[in-house]
Amino acid sequence: MALTAPKRKRRKSRKKKKAAPNRLRFALRAGVIAVLGLFGASLLWAGYYRLAPPPGTLLMFQRKLSGDVIEHPWTPLDEISPHLVRAVIAAEDTRFCLHNGIDFEAIDKALEESKNGKRLRGASTISQQTAKNAFLWNGGGWLRKGGEAWMTVLIESFWPKRRIMEVYLNVAEWGDGHFGAEAAAQARFHKSAKDLTPNEAALLASVLPNPHKWRVDPPGPYVRSRSYTIRSRMDQISRDGLDACVWKSK
Known part of the structure; x- marks a missing residue:
């Protein structure tokens, strides 16, 4: 034993x-x-x-859970005013047609400005915002940022710029439960998105960073001033053809 x-x-x-x-x-x-x-x-x-068309987003679902009424009519890009396309490029990403989703030049510039004592500004592109809005959730954290970077690479690889812009304009939030250009145009100006004037498009684009803080109806001094700046950039974008990638790609 x-x-x-x-x-x-x-x-x-x-x-x-x-x-x-x-x-x-x-x-x-x-x-x-x-x-x-x-x-x-x-x-x-x-x-x-x-x-x-994306049937909805996680943010829309969150808004519904909180009791908000969601307006989200899908509108093809051909039925959205080209003024709004130029306005959001002017407001959010003037290099939209020049980068491949992540604008490293804008990131370097933002970091350099921060080193010189200026407030750190965002360098998120329209492609990144589209990836976040369509596939992910709001908020920070490395998980969400990593997912955003990956989905940005995917959509830039498989979608034309036209499709990125089309999805962006249909899932962006304009406050009060209005998602997409058509819902925003009807709510703020009582007209279709295809009939927006340059000034109306600039006003809508001016509140995109924070549609719950800034209003179009009526616009405050900051929103009005920002819309004037965007309006002047729109003319420059049109002259330089910086929105050409949206119309050429199918």
């Missing part, structure tokens, strides 16, 4: 040594499968939205 006890202990020790590598291999295999699954799902999701 005294001789058998050490053998049992050695057998148990060997089993433990074998079990540890097995668990590690299982965890690695599960991790690889999860990553590949997320990769495939994101490709399918981006591919679906390339062809079909």
Whole structure:
């Protein structure tokens, strides 16, 4: 009996040594499968939205849960005023047609301005905002930022700029539960998005950074001043053809 006890202990020790590598291999295999699954799902999701209108966003769902009434009519880009296209480019991303989704030049400029004592401004592109609005949630954190970067790469790879702009203008929030250009135009100016004037488009674009803080009806001094700046940029964008990628790509 005294001789058998050490053998049992050695057998148990060997089993433990074998079990540890097995668990590690299982965890690695599960991790690889999860990553590949997320990769495939994101490709399918981006591919679906390339062809079909997004039925809604996580932000819309959150608003509904809080009791808000959501207005979200889908409007093809051909039925949205080109003035609004130029206005949001002027307001949010003047290099929209020049970058591949993430504007490193704008990021470097924002960081340099911050070093010189200026307030750190955002350098998020329209492509990044589209990726966040259509696929993700509001807020910070590395998880959301990483997801935004990945989905930005995907849509810039598989969508033309025209489609990015079309989705952006249909999922952007203009406050009071109004999502998309058509809902905003009807609520603020009682007209279709295709009939917006340059000044009305500039006013709508001027509140996009914070539609709950800034109002179009009526516009305060800051919004009115910002809309004048956007309006002048719109003319420059038109002259320089900085919105050409929107109309050329199909």
